[in-house]
Amino acid sequence: MEDLIVWEDRYSVGINLIDDQHKQLIQMTNDLYLACFKDSGEAKQHFINVIHNALDYIRIHFSTEEQIMEKIEYPGLAAHKKEHEKFVHQILVNAKDFEEGSHKAPAVLAKYLKDWIVSHIAVEDKQYYFFIKSHNKQV
Numbered sequence: 001m002e003d004l005i006v007w008e009d010r011y012s013v014g015i016n017l018i019d020d021q022h023k024q025l026i027q028m029t030n031d032l033y034l035a036c037f038k039d040s041g042e043a044k045q046h047f048i049n050v051i052h053n054a055l056d057y058i059r060i061h062f063s064t065e066e067q068i069m070e071k072i073e074y075p076g077l078a079a080h081k082k083e084h085e086k087f088v089h090q091i092l093v094n095a096k097d098f099e100e101g102s103h104k105a106p107a108v109l110a111k112y113l114k115d116w117i118v119s120h121i122a123v124e125d126k127q128y129y130f131f132i133k134s135h136n137k138q139v
C-alpha cells in the first residue's frame with residue numbers, strides 16, 4: 001500500500017531540526033493510516049496507541065517550533081500557536097470518537113491529519129521561513 005503522505009523538498013522550512021520533526025510526523029501519519037485498515041480488537045488498541053504516541057510527538061514538535069518563533073520574534077506567533085492548539089484539540093476529539101466506537105473515525109482522522117499537515121507545513125510554517133530569510137534571523 002502506498003504512503004498517504006510523501007515528503008517533498010518544497011516542504012522544507014530551512015531548519016534541519018524542524019524538517020526532521022516534520023518528516024517524523026509524516027511517518028507517524030502514514031503508520032496511522034495503515035493502522036486504519038486492520039479490523040480487530042488488537043488493531044483497535046494499536047490504533048489508540050499510535051494516536052497517543054503521535055499526540056505526544058506533536059506536542060514536542062509544536063513547542064520546539066514555538067520556541068524558535070519566540071526567539072526570532074516572529075509577529076505571527078500568537079496566531080500560529082492558536083492553529084497548533086486547534087489541531088491538538090481536533091485530534092483529541094477524533095481519538096475520543098474512535099475510543100467510543102465510531103468506525104469511521106480512523107479514516108477520517110488519517111485524512112484530517114494528512115490535509116492539516118500538508119497545508120500547515122507548506123503554508124503556515126513556510127511563513128516563518130520567509131520571515132527568517134527576509135529579516136536575516138539566526139535560528
Ligand SMILES: [Fe+2]
Pocket residue numbers: 065080084120124125
Ligand atoms: Fe507549525
